[in-house]
Amino acid sequence: MSWFRALKDTTRSGLTVERKRLEPLIALRGTAGLAVVIAISLSLFGPAVAAGSAFGGFQAAIATFQRSWRPRPELALASGASLGVSTFLGYLTGSHLFLFLPLLGLWTFLAGLSWAAGPTIGIIASSNVAMMLVTITLPTTVAEAAGHAAMMVFGGLVQAALVILFPVRRWGAHRDALADALAAEADYARRLRHDPVAEFDPAPLMLARSAAALTPRQARTRPAQLHGTRGVAERIRPVLASLADPAVGVPAEGPERDRARELLAAAGSILDAAARAIRHGTPVTIPPGAIAAFRTPDNGTILSGPAQRAADRLGPLLRDVVETAGGTLPEEAAALPPAAALRRRLTRPRRPRAGPAARPPDLAPLTAAAPAAPPYRDPGRPLRRPTLFELVPAAVRAIRREARPGSPVLRHATRVCAVAVAGYLIGGALPLGHGYWAPMSAVMVMRPDFSQTYSRAVARFGGTLVGVALATGVVQLAHPGTELSAALAVLCAGLMYLLMRTGQLASQACVAAYVVFLLGMGGETWSQTVPERLVLTLAGGLLATLSYALYPAWETPRLRTRLADWLGALGEYAAVVVDHYAHPAGKAGPEVRAALLKARDAHIAWQDAIDRAGTEPVRHRGLSNAAADDAAHALHHLGRVAMLMEAHLPERDATPVPAAAALADALRTATRDGARALRERRVPRWGPVRAALEAWDGEGVPDRVVRRGAGMLLEALEALSDALDTDVPPMTVKPAHETDGPREP
Template sequence: MTWWRALRQTTRTGLTVERRRLEPLVALRGAAGLAVVITAALALFGPAVAAGSAFGAYQAAIATFQRSWRPRPELAVASGTSLAVSTFLGYVSGAHEPLFLALLAVWTFLAGLSWAAGPTIGLIATSNVAIMLVTITLPTSLAEAAGHAAMMVVGGLVQAALVILFPVRRWGPHRDALADALAAEADYARRLRHDPVAPFDPAPLMAARDAATITPRQARSRPAALHGTRGLAERVRPVLASLADPAMGVPAEGPERDRVRELLAAAADVLDAAARAIRHGTPVPRLPAAAATFGAPDAEDLLTGPPHRAATRLGALLRDVVEVAGVPAPGKRSAGRAPHEAATPDPSATSGEAATPNPSATSGEAATPDPSATPREAPAHLVRPGLLALVPAACKAMRTELRKRNSAVTRHAVRVTAVTVTGYLLATRLPLGHAYWAPMAAVMVMRPDFSQTYSRAVARFAGTLVGVALATGLVQLVHPGTHLSAALAVTCAGLMYLLMRTGQVAAQACVAAYVVFLLGMGGEEWTQTVPERAVLTLLGGALAMLAYALYPAWETPRLRTRLADWLAADGRYAAAVVRHYAEPAGKACPDVREALLAARDARIAWQEAAARARREPVRHRGLSHAAAQDAERALVQIGRVAMLMEAHLPERGAPPVPAAARFADALGTATDRAAKAVRERRVPTWEPVREALADWDGEGAPDRVVRRGAGLLLDALGELSDALDVTPPPMLVDGTDSGGPRPPGGTAAR
């Protein structure tokens, strides 16, 4: 992509206003907390302290809007407290410019590095630096600075108290994440009816797992419907795929395929019903049609072998999904099931995953049992460290990024530090006043990747112009006093809370108006703030964009490394699955589960990197867009085949398949070597894998599922080599393209 196209795309992105589901009650709660703090500060300390303390409550409310699975009160308190510390230290050093610049550089560098610990921490730290540049100009003495800092802490506490006293869908994000995972699987089941090898993006399942990782305090109040449904949803996906895939035994057409389509349609209806119930906290409705489909008397006659096992397991899984998702409130108990009948958690599940359904269940079991059934025993939850325990983990992540070569986060920290200090120095030398606008704008728009930095810079400048123009017009029309300015500031903040998810330009317009009214409440005329803010915001945004162009952290050159990481992770996952056919251990396969999670993480990292690379004004270096797409399809196929084999892992005590161990060893070694070859821009070869498969065929009748899966794995590996092979086709004597096959090294090297 050229620079011109990249700039046009980022500009369009920054100015886009999206239609999103608004949360007016949450916005009203945040605005109410801000109003409480401003009113109290005005009554007790006056306009100056009220303006400073308002920033603490304002930022604390923004922290509660971030996509984080932690308790919202903790985020509000952490935001208000960290802003208070930043403001007090900034004021203490503000009288000595060299000392303040040193503090500003250190604080900004640490804020840039904090993105390594996650976007929520990164945004809070970045906002602290930006707001500190404003708030340190408000106090006039050390005692006042301490008072401002104390009121910022109070602002965070007020917002936290409101979240506790007036919860709005307290577990709403967690419910939405789990419901989205079930809905994605319902959509997957419907697509499998028409495309038996349809792809599935595991991102919803990963988000649901992240949401299920909770703090010990959250574990004491988590709704029962969120306890085990996610683990069951994890098990539904491979069973759906194995039931639909022709490689597992069901013909592409015929009565067996029609039966599979019926089961998939019924499964989609059950999953959708469970998703709606979890999202809204209501019982799962009865679905007689789905129950009749899974209870059809001819099920065992039509499906045999692996398809029959998959249908049996799918019926049992769906039954448990409905049972867990539709559990009653505590104290209610069904008369039809005794407490001791609760299922035992599957030992193969990692902590926080649901119990495995009864393997003896037949496909005739109803998929929609009585929703009033007693919930099963809740397994241990996935533990997320508390806020204080997070500090060592965040420090470790930051140290890791510092030691990485060409780390994007470290480059961002260096870049944002240089721009902030430079912007502050330039702005203080200009005859405009309010020099903090330039570095504040730069800090708020800069992100570790190109697209977000440029789109936010455009959105911030455009939003600032709109917000300042509207606020200035209103000030000239109404001439508000202190209390009316405070009310207008609270209104603008409430609008920002309401619209912040619709796009940057709308949010920035509200922020600009909020600051105009807030500083007007403190006694500053609009003529003192509006002109310089527009000019200095443009200066800060221009510095941010220039800095990224001069010291970038492009993702395009790292695509091969991301691809190699995904290949190695997929290889370890597939090898772990195949090895369990040689060493049957039932469903207790923690190594398979860990390898699967690592493969998912690698896939998501690749997808995010590829999406960023497509928006960068950088040419590819050895991995074209078409080659990247073909390689991605091949790796998706490797993961899908491994998932199909995982769905049919043999029970403990089943006859082992010795050749599977040799194939798994060859596959693991070959994919590790292939990952190194991809990083070094070489085409991987798979001779050891082919030889292991040939030796396997010479041993006689192998297990049908694992042998078929091994062949599909080899085919997918060959497709990967074809995608990465850039060798041109043979040329004729006259120099024209023969159009024939390529020489050995591509497909022949498989």
């Protein structure tokens, strides 16, 4: 992509106002907290302290809007406390340039590195540095600086208290993540009716897994609807795929295919109903036809072999989803077979009712084939998320992993440090006053990737123009005093909270007006802030965009490394699955699950890299767009085949397949060598896998599922080689291995 097109696309994205679901109650809560902080500080300490404390309450409310699974009060407290500390330290050194510049450089460098611990921490740290540049100019003595810092901490306490006293969809984000995962599987089931080899994006399942990691306090108060459903959803996806796939499931046409389509449509309806119930906290309402589709006589007379086993497993899994989403079993479920009922009483712990008392639908048809399905056990311990204090060493470890040459996070930290120091010096040298606007604007817009930095810079300048123009017009017409300026600032903050998810342009316009009214409350007239704010905001945006052009961290050159990571992870996953046929250990093998999660992480990292590379103004280096698409399609197929084989893993008492062990070793060796070849710009070859399959054919294959799946694995690997078979010369030096992008610990 050329620079002109890249800048045009990022400009358009920065100025776009999106249609998103607004959250007026949460916005009202944050606005009320800010109003309380300003009113108390204004009545007790005066306008200057009120202006400083307002930044603490303002930033603490913004922190509660961030996409994080951590309790919202913790985010508000951390934001207010860190801003107070930053302000006090900044004031102590602010009057001595030779002391303040090193502190500013260190603070911005650490804020840039904090993106390694997750975007929420990175946004809070960057905002604290930007606001520190404004707040250190408000106090005049050390005692006043301490008072300002204390009031900023108080602002965080107020916002945290309001979140506890007036919770709004307290578990809303967790519910949405789980509901999105179920809705994605429902859509997958419907797509399988028409495309038996349809691809599935694992992002919703990974997001649901991230949401399922809870702090100890969250685990004690988690709603019953969030218990266990995600684990069942994870088991449903391979069953759906194995039912629809023509290689190991039903034929492409005929009565079996029609029966499979009927079951897939019913599964989609049931999963959608469960998703709606979990999202809104209501009982499940399932169409009667969806339940009737799972009558056992139809399965037994039409389906056979692996397809019948998949259908027999699908019904009980769907029943588990409905139970966890809608409450306890109905009385009408007395038709449950005695063996299955006994097994459920022995293995399933009791759950409390979720939501109002309501009678769920008759689910007996879903469990008529339950004896053929393994029991589901509700996990007693949820995934654990570190507490606020435990997060510190976890964040330090994440930062240490990214503090290496070539890391995008380290490059971002270096850029933002240099830009903040240079912007502060340039702003102070210009005869405008308020020189901190330039570094503040730069720090606020800079992100680790190109598209976000450039689009935010455009949106910030455009929003500043709109917000300053509107605020200036109001000031000229109304000539507000201290109280009216404070009220207008609170109103602008409330609009920002309401519109912040609709795009940067709208939110930045509200922020610009908020700052004008807030500083007006402190005694500065519009003529003292408007001209320099416009000029220095433009200067800060130009510094931010120029820094990325001079010291970039392009994702495009790393695409081959991301692809190699994905290949290596998928190869290990396939090898672990195949090895289970040689050493049957049942379907609950932890090593299979661990390998699957690593493969999903690598897949998400690849997808994120592709999205970022699509907006970058650089040419590809050995991996064209067409080759990347074909290679991704081949790896999708490799992962799908491994998943199908996982769906039919043998039980502990099954007959071992000795040849599968040799194939598993060949898969590990070949995919590791193939990943190395990808990084060195060579085409991978799969001789060991082909040789293992030929040796296997000489011994005889008792199960058509495992042998057919092994052949499909080789087909996927060869399709990958065909996609990468270009004339790109190999590299003479092996590039450094790239790890996955930053994630919240």
